[in-house]
Amino acid sequence: MDYDSKISQVIRDLPRSGIRDFFELVIGRSDVISLGVGEPDKPTPWPIRESVIRSLEKGQTSYTSNLGLESLRVAISEYVTKQFRVTYDPKTEILVTVGVSEALDIAFRAVLNPGDEVIYHEPCYVSYSPSIKMAYGVPVVVQTREENEFALMAEDVEKAITPKTKILAMNFPTNPTGGIMPEAELEKIAALAVKHDLIVFTDEIYSELLYDGRQHKSIVEYPGMRERTVLLHGFSKAFAMTGWRLGYACAPAPLREAMMKIHQYCMLCAPIMSQMAGLEALKMGASAYEDMRQSYEQRRNLIVSRLNGMGLHCFNPGGAFYVFPDIRSTGLTSKEFAIQLLEKKSVAVVPGSAFSSAGEGFVRCCYATAPELIAKAMDLMEEFVNEVRGAK
Amino acid sequence: MDPLIELLRNNSNQSHKDVALALGLSEAEVAARVAAAEADGTILGYSAVVDRLKAGDRRVTALIEVRITPEPNGGFDRLARRIAKFDQVRDCFLMSGGYDLAVIVEGKDLLDVATFVAEKLSTLGGVLSTATHFQLKPYKQGGFLANGLGDEERLPVAP
Numbered sequence: 001m002d003y004d005s006k007i008s009q010v011i012r013d014l015p016r017s018g019i020r021d022f023f024e025l026v027i028g029r030s031d032v033i034s035l036g037v038g039e040p041d042k043p044t045p046w047p048i049r050e051s052v053i054r055s056l057e058k059g060q061t062s063y064t065s066n067l068g069l070e071s072l073r074v075a076i077s078e079y080v081t082k083q084f085r086v087t088y089d090p091k092t093e094i095l096v097t098v099g100v101s102e103a104l105d106i107a108f109r110a111v112l113n114p115g116d117e118v119i120y121h122e123p124c125y126v127s128y129s130p131s132i133k134m135a136y137g138v139p140v141v142v143q144t145r146e147e148n149e150f151a152l153m154a155e156d157v158e159k160a161i162t163p164k165t166k167i168l169a170m171n172f173p174t175n176p177t178g179g180i181m182p183e184a185e186l187e188k189i190a191a192l193a194v195k196h197d198l199i200v201f202t203d204e205i206y207s208e209l210l211y212d213g214r215q216h217k218s219i220v221e222y223p224g225m226r227e228r229t230v231l232l233h234g235f236s237k238a239f240a241m242t243g244w245r246l247g248y249a250c251a252p253a254p255l256r257e258a259m260m261k262i263h264q265y266c267m268l269c270a271p272i273m274s275q276m277a278g279l280e281a282l283k284m285g286a287s288a289y290e291d292m293r294q295s296y297e298q299r300r301n302l303i304v305s306r307l308n309g310m311g312l313h314c315f316n317p318g319g320a321f322y323v324f325p326d327i328r329s330t331g332l333t334s335k336e337f338a339i340q341l342l343e344k345k346s347v348a349v350v351p352g353s354a355f356s357s358a359g360e361g362f363v364r365c366c367y368a369t370a371p372e373l374i375a376k377a378m379d380l381m382e383e384f385v386n387e388v389r390g391a392k
Numbered sequence: 393m394d395p396l397i398e399l400l401r402n403n404s405n406q407s408h409k410d411v412a413l414a415l416g417l418s419e420a421e422v423a424a425r426v427a428a429a430e431a432d433g434t435i436l437g438y439s440a441v442v443d444r445l446k447a448g449d450r451r452v453t454a455l456i457e458v459r460i461t462p463e464p465n466g467g468f469d470r471l472a473r474r475i476a477k478f479d480q481v482r483d484c485f486l487m488s489g490g491y492d493l494a495v496i497v498e499g500k501d502l503l504d505v506a507t508f509v510a511e512k513l514s515t516l517g518g519v520l521s522t523a524t525h526f527q528l529k530p531y532k533q534g535g536f537l538a539n540g541l542g543d544e545e546r547l548p549v550a551p
Contacts, residue, residue, distance in 0.1 A: 023549040036549035126551050175551075242550075298399065298414035305413040348548055371403065375410045 010133055017126045018354030022338065026348050033377045035365040036348040038175060040240040040321070044277070045288050048239065051280035052273050060272055066264040068096025068248070069275050075282040076248050080233070083207065084218045086226055092253040095260055096270045096278075100205050100234040100247040101127060102263070104169075107230050107249060108135035110258035111167060111199055119160045120169040121152045123176055123324075123352060123359035125203075128169060140165070143358045146326060149315050150179030154188035161196050168193055170219065171203035173210065176355045176364035177324040178300075178317025180210065183217055190222035199255075200229045205247075206320040208238035208289055211297040214318055227252055230259075237320075238289040239281040244274040296321050299367040299374055306378035307365075310385050321368040324352065328361040330388045338363055344387070345380040396425055397434060402535075404438045441534040453482070453498050453527040454505050457491040458513065459520040468492055471518045480508050491523070502526070 004012060026032060043049075067073060073090035081087045088094050097103040104127065112118070114136040120128045121144045132139040142160050144150040152170060168189070172181045193200050200219055207216045220229040234247030249259055269275075281288055300316070300323065307314040307325045314325035327337045334351035341347050352359030367374055395415055399406075408426070412419045429435045444451070460471050468486055472493055476484040483496040495513070499505035505524070514522055530538050 017551065019549060019551045023547070026548040029548075032548055034546075034548040037546050038550045039546060041546070294395075298395075301416055302410055302413040350549060371406055371410060371414065375407070 010136070014130050014133060019126055019350060022348075022350055022354060025339065025342060029346070032342065032346045032348050033369075033373050033380070034348040035367070035369060035374070035377055036350050037366050037368070038322075039242040039368065040237065040292065041368045041370060042240055042292060044240050044244070045281075045284065047284060048241070048277050048280045048288070052277045055276040056273065060276060062272060064096075064269045064272050064275060066260060066269055067094070068270055069272070069279070072096055072275050072279050072282075073248075075279055076250070079282050079285070080231070080250055083216070084204070084220060084231065086218075086220050086231070086250075088231075088250040089253075093250055093256050095249045095251075095256055095263060096275060097234075097247045097249060097263060098267055098270050099236065099245040100203055100232045101131075102245075102267060103232045103234070103247045103249040103259075104128075104201065104203065105131050105134070106259045106262040106266075107201055107232065107251075107255075108132055108137060108167070109262050110255065111230075112137040113166075115164065116166040117162060117164040118167040118169055119157060119165055119198075121171075121174075122356035123150070123174075123362070124171060124355060125175045126355065128171075129356070132169075137167075138164070141356070141358070144174075144177070144179060146315060146324075146362075149317070150174060150177035150324070151181050151185055152189065154185055154192060157189055158192055161192070161198075165196065165198060167199045167201060169201040169203070171205070173206040173317070173319025175206070175320055176322050176350065176352065176359065177362075178320045178322045179324075180214070180318035181217070181219075186217060186219055187222055190219050190225050193219075193228060194224040198228065200225065202229060202231055204231060204233040205237050207233070208286075209293055209296060209321060210319045211293075211300060212318065216319075230255055235278050235281055238293075239284075240289075240292070241274075241277060241281065244271075244277050246270055246274040246278045296368060299369070299371055302371060303365060303367045303374050303378065306375075306382070310378070310382040311389075312385065321366055323365050323367060324359075324362045325365065326361060327363055330385060332388065334360055334363050340388075341381060341384050345384045347377045347380050347384075349381075396422065397429060400426070400435070441536050443530070443539050445530075446539060451498055451500050452502055452505055453496060454509075455525045455527070456495040456497055456509060456513065457523040457525075458493040458495055459491050459522075460493060461518045461520060463518070471516065474516065475513065478508070478512060480505075480512075 073094045076094055077088050077090040108131050112135045117138045117140045118132045119140045121142050129139045140160050142156045144152055202219050210216050220231050230251040232249050235241040303323055304314050304316050312325040314323050334353045338349050338351040349363040349365045352362030408419050408422045412422045462468050480497050482498050485494045487494050497505055509522055509524055
């Protein structure tokens with residue numbers, strides 16, 4: 001059978017995730033020090049796991065409301081108020097989802113008509129462009145640049161706006177760069193969104209992981225933004241809960257309702273075990289992640305110094321747990337760099353090109369890894385860089 | 393707590409260079425501060441946390457609850473310090489609750505510990521009673537889970 005003709009054109013034309021390709025090179029090798037992951041190195045804090053064991057013992061295994069457990073939505077509302085200084089009604093403005101990935105997908109599908117344009121920034125997490133295309137939208141890329149520490153510049157956003165622009169999608173701190181938004185720029189972008197009547201999706205998944213005493217500021221906090229913002233957040237990164245697949249969307253009631261329609265038919269509800277875990281995580285609040293955040297900050301200092309020390313320029317990222325060093329001085333492409341480093345030194349990093357063409361010339365290193373492994377990986381990477389330069 | 397001390401408390405097996413980079417200090421500064429902490433007794437020492445079964449160590453460990461008579465001027469201190477000085481004693485704490493001192497003792501076998509308790513500990517003037525509990529199996533020590541109780545591995549590459 002000609003399966004190509006049977007598969008939806010949109011799906012056929014989607015590229016495979018570049019991370020998947022690289023994953024297949026690494027999998028099965030046991031000798032590798034991996035800086036290639038996108039998750040915390042510690043498992044979910046034990047009180048959260050323990051609470052789920054208890055809930056299973058009590059037999060809490062049923063469906064929940066499509067919206068998610070009311071107790072969890074109330075807890076989310078309180079947490080979001082504290083974290084973002086914006087309050088959402090747990091009954092009408094919050095939806096519990098299967099990770100931020102689902103929330104992002106249904107938010108695009110709820111808002112976009114075919115041909116509507118979505119502005120987003122690259123390099124970015126791998127799912128933005130495919131999610132937009134799967135919702136029949138048109139992705140419009142704005143590149144963030146190293147000279148701006150990978151922050152999104154209002155000037156660049158403005159140039160990308162057309163009469164067809166419907167959504168601006170943002171994610172700061174950003175995977176894979178660790179870039180954050182300076183408040184002045186955020187304010188200008190908020191003003192643009194209001195001026196051009198855009199809907200803004202803000203993916204806040206790394207918002208707890210900020211360093212050097214910074215306080216997180218979200219675009220939703222600016223005047224005129226709450227009514228046009230879909231705030232997406234989840235438990236994966238700060239609470240080390242990647243495998244639970246638990247996220248949520250906060251949005252004005254009509255937008256939440258539109259997302260809920262899709263969610264109720266395709267997902268029904270997020271798994272109750274994960275929701276119980278989320279409830280316990282929010283009870284713990286910052287105590288669940290503050291020690292890890294401090295430890296990440298120290299590891300960031302270590303890895304940034306070592307990378308710059310070996311002549312790979314690396315800006316000091318303000319958030320998330322990634323560094324994004326510039327490897328162009330080696331004369332290698334980011335894919336060549338990552339593959340040769342893996343083959344010769346058994347250290348795994350992810351080529352920046354996996355996060356769009358804007359990531360070419362960079363590699364992503366995750367420092368949510370034990371400090372002694374980071375130090376060892378940096379020793380090996382330094383050897384590698386010296387060998388590559390010596391051979392030139 | 394001083395972040396340097398906190399960092400070493402969690403993992404003392406990092407080079408001064410790596411510690412310096414993590415904390416934004418110079419290597420010389422780290423060396424000086426560690427030396428000062430060692431000299432003033434803030435850092436008492438360093439040791440590896442060892443899975444003794446795996447290391448083939450067949451020695452036994454006991455927790456001994458000791459009740460003692462406080463003395464008019466020194467309270468529990470003089471006697472507690474005396475007990476702590478025995479080489480067999482790994483840890484010695486003054487406790488709240490039903491007994492006074494928790495003494496962790498290591499010996500080459502049961503008889504060795506029993507002899508220590510019967511001949512050295514119980515016979516000290518001021519010791520009222522002892523109750524000896526032998527450790528059977530470790531699940532967590534010094535903050536580390538015993539082998540096999542550790543956590544699942546992550547995928548080597550993830551988005």
